[in-house]
Amino acid sequence: MTPVRTVLAMRTREGCEQRFEAEWLAVAEKIRTLDGCLRQELVRDVDDPRNYLIMSDWADRERLDAFGRSEHRDHLLRVIRDLRESAERHTYQIVHSVRTESEEP
Template identity: 40%
Template sequence: MIRTVLTMKVREGCAEAFERAWRDAARVAGDYPGCLGQTMLRSPEDPLRYTITADWASSESLTAYQLSEDRKSLSATLDRLRESATKSLLDIVAHVSPPTASAPTTKARS
């Protein structure tokens, strides 16, 4: 699995429009094969700084989305709302899921 991490500084006065545009873009990207989920994070210290993560099943599925007309159009909308952006591409080495609902959530310690 692959995770993209995109950190952006949004233009002053554009945060609400940026969040709406990102939600629209995330819905479209989520329809592409191999998209495993996306998350938008906002810095509590700097409410104009956002981090977006997206998990993809493979580099091929990510590349198919990145080369799509959908992505080009959606990115153009987001580009107008931000001052800067940096992107990282990371291989997911391990992921730990929370325990299932039927499993005990705490363990007695001796």
Template identity: 40%
Template sequence: MFRVQLRMRIKAGCEAEFERVWQEVGDSVTDHPANLGQWLARSLDEDGVYYITSDWTDEERFREFERSERHLTHRQKLHPYRSDGSMVTMRIVAALTGRGTR
């Protein structure tokens, strides 16, 4: 599995609108056949900071999506809300399931 994590700082006062638009355009990511899911998390430690995590079957298929028109459209809809951001990619090497999921 291949994981992508974005860190985004959202402009002050735009947080609720950003969350709404993220929900609206999310299927442009999750409808891709190689996408395993994505999550939006709001930091409790930093005002206006969000983390978007998405899992993919493999890096090649993610990079295919990243270069697509679908991704460009998705980014254009979210870009007006952010003041900065960064991306980290990783390969999952192990996973443990917590008791609460059993």
């Protein structure tokens, strides 16, 4: 199994930033319990607070794709879709990951 990271660049509709963040967090809490989901992050552009990156790491492409095709995903993300102006997704294979000294056990 090779871990993968999906990166979704998203721009919210004007005035929807706070609600988008709250809705994303509620959805992320549910997705984190799914088999294969390793990590999720929401980051906001410091120069344009309507631009976000949603990053999630999955144990392998198969489990990510299974989630991506599920009705469960459609249900969870319905509200978030209504709050966005645009979205673009890419999936990457994690080749190397280097921890800082403070992160090491």
